[in-house]
Amino acid sequence: MDVPAGERFVWLSRTTNPWLRWIGALSGLLALAAVLLAVSALIEVEWAVVAPFATVSVAALSCASVQARVTEKGLAVAFGPLGRPVRRWPAEDIESARAENRTPAQVGGWGYRLSGMGTTVMLRAGECLVIRPRRGSEFAVSVDDAERGAALLNALGGQRTR
DSSP states (O other), X not given: OOOOTXXXXXXXXXXXXXXXXXXXXXHHHHHHHHHHHHHTTSSOOOHHHHHHHHHHHHHHHXXXXXXXXXXXTEEEEEETTTTOSEEEEEGGGEEEEEEEEEOHHHHTSSEEEEETXXXXXESSSEEEEEEXXXXXXXXXXXXXXXXXXXXXXXXXXXXXXX
């Protein structure tokens, strides 16, 4: 995720799920091998066999990592190796932030989860940055050093109220 021109970089944390990376890489290799075999006409391969492996590969790799960034403009959470898509919350729209330990069992599993706790991006158990937006439900993302990110967001909130 690139820092836009004129925006000061304040805090960045990233998390990767190695299992999702391996699943994505393995299914991508299987899809590529099937395509190469079909193109070389060594064996006849049904495209209906290739498509699921390619789909799993793209989905797993795009969900295998997450990056959270706090600047004076607010919080941005980017997904996948290309940092796309990006979910943003302007600083003035964040009521409060905190660090909290969460497990996949608490939020309904791994990945992008919707539960009674709000939305959680759960790539690993442990420390999560949790924000309470002024509108909508809580959002949490599992990243290292979440306490520092929460403190910075809360400090930005203190600057707004002065």
